[in-house]
Amino acid sequence: DSGVTQTPKHLITATGQRVTLRCSPRSGDLSVYWYQQSLDQGLQFLIHYYNGEERAKGNILERFSAQQFPDLHSELNLSSLELGDSALYFCASSVEQGVADTQYFGPGTRLTVL
Amino acid sequence: AQSVSQHNHHVILSEAASLELGCNYSYGGTVNLFWYVQYPGQHLQLLLKYFSGDPLVKGIKGFEAEFIKSKFSFNLRKPSVQWSDTAEYFCAVNASGGYQKVTFGIGTKLQVIP
Numbered sequence: 001d002s003g004v005t006q007t008p009k010h011l012i013t014a015t016g017q018r019v020t021l022r023c024s025p026r027s028g029d030l031s032v033y034w035y036q037q038s039l040d041q042g043l044q045f046l047i048h049y050y051n052g053e054e055r056a057k058g059n060i061l062e063r064f065s066a067q068q069f070p071d072l073h074s075e076l077n078l079s080s081l082e083l084g085d086s087a088l089y090f091c092a093s094s095v096e097q098g099v100a101d102t103q104y105f106g107p108g109t110r111l112t113v114l
Numbered sequence: 115a116q117s118v119s120q121h122n123h124h125v126i127l128s129e130a131a132s133l134e135l136g137c138n139y140s141y142g143g144t145v146n147l148f149w150y151v152q153y154p155g156q157h158l159q160l161l162l163k164y165f166s167g168d169p170l171v172k173g174i175k176g177f178e179a180e181f182i183k184s185k186f187s188f189n190l191r192k193p194s195v196q197w198s199d200t201a202e203y204f205c206a207v208n209a210s211g212g213y214q215k216v217t218f219g220i221g222t223k224l225q226v227i228p
Contacts (some may be wrong), residue, residue, distance in 0.1 A: 002157050043204060043218035056215045089157065105158035
């Protein structure tokens with residue numbers, strides 16, 4: 001157990017819908033990262049938040065957004081869902097924001113868009 | 115932009131065989147390199163990482179990796195695999211300096227046969 005929790009574990013929804021994925025980092029970690037893992041694209045970095053502020057963006061679609069709250073938990077919002085958004089979404093956390101920090105991954109949320 | 119290539123997508127070995135998983139990265143500057151492992155049904159966890167210094171890095175569970183700058187490679191090795199090493203292995207790269215924006219390889223599925 002990494003100490004990072006993600007809810008829900010599974011999510012099934014329809015195209016055009018909007019969903020919210022939640023991540024709670026390890027106690028004391030200030031950084032949260034979101035990744036998307038699909039069969040054809042592998043593990044793709046989406047976005048990084050540190051202490052409530054956005055720090056880096058990767059291959060995140062405009063239909064997707066994220067935020068980190070004062071209690072440091074984070075939410076990833078996915079809207080106007082398409083079939084291709086079906087994937088495993090991972091959250092990770094680290095103590096600080098530097099490149100030397102180890103990221104600890106959560107168990108992931110499996111999103112299925114029908 | 116940085117990228118990572120993992121050449122073997124699926125590797126099958128017998129117990130006690132030696133393992134070498136290839137990883138090449140593409141980036142012009144100084145990099146930090148990682149190997150993560152994902153055991154069946156579990157979250158991603160860090161095996162080892164390289165930031166600077168000795169290019170031969172030792173990680174958990176008897177794994178090691180060697181950074182060869184001239185070849186842009188960071189291959190993962192283990193002299194004798196066990197059935198419990200069955201997992202998916204991901205190589206990742208992050209440009210030194212600045213914030214974390216890790217790029218992962220597509221992953222290599224290792225199956226160890228008893």
